[in-house]
Amino acid sequence: MALERTFSIIKPDATRRNLTGKVLTMLEEGGLRVVAQKRVELDQEKAEGFYAVHKERPFFNDLVAFMTSGPVVVQVLEGEDAVARNREIMGATDPADADEGTIRKALAESIEANSVHGSDSLENAAIEIAYFFNENEIVG
Ligand code: IDP
Numbered sequence: 001m002a003l004e005r006t007f008s009i010i011k012p013d014a015t016r017r018n019l020t021g022k023v024l025t026m027l028e029e030g031g032l033r034v035v036a037q038k039r040v041e042l043d044q045e046k047a048e049g050f051y052a053v054h055k056e057r058p059f060f061n062d063l064v065a066f067m068t069s070g071p072v073v074v075q076v077l078e079g080e081d082a083v084a085r086n087r088e089i090m091g092a093t094d095p096a097d098a099d100e101g102t103i104r105k106a107l108a109e110s111i112e113a114n115s116v117h118g119s120d121s122l123e124n125a126a127i128e129i130a131y132f133f134n135e136n137e138i139v140g
């Protein structure tokens, strides 16, 4: 086990339904600690850059429209095996496939409006954290 940092987003479907606190409680009760956080609105360029890896996928334009449709909360989470732990707490991409007790099973509206983002590797976590935060904004 290693102490890691991962990148997380509370997506617009969750902020719109006033579920920010519920998501945070599930992350914290799952053993993760918020060490940086801000509420922002993504513009098209920022959202397209963030999801650039998906730009050839058929859902890319819809995904960018969704992610710019309202406020998001971007955050850095710290904990033992934080990257994998966060993915466990989130659940599968499609809420229909997500395990009981996960954020997406409990809260997500659809495969697109699925309430949370989480980095899929330690390497991508570092890239995604740097896309939104300066080192001096992360306070462990
Ligand atoms: P992840 O968020 O579980 O890592 P990814 O495959 O990286 O899933 O996809 C990024 C995001 O794109 C998803 O969280 C979801 O919002 C959206 N997405 C993924 N697959 C689909 C789809 O088939 N239709 C619509 N949106 C999708």
Ligand code: MG
Binding pocket: 118, 120
């Ligand atoms: Mg992903």
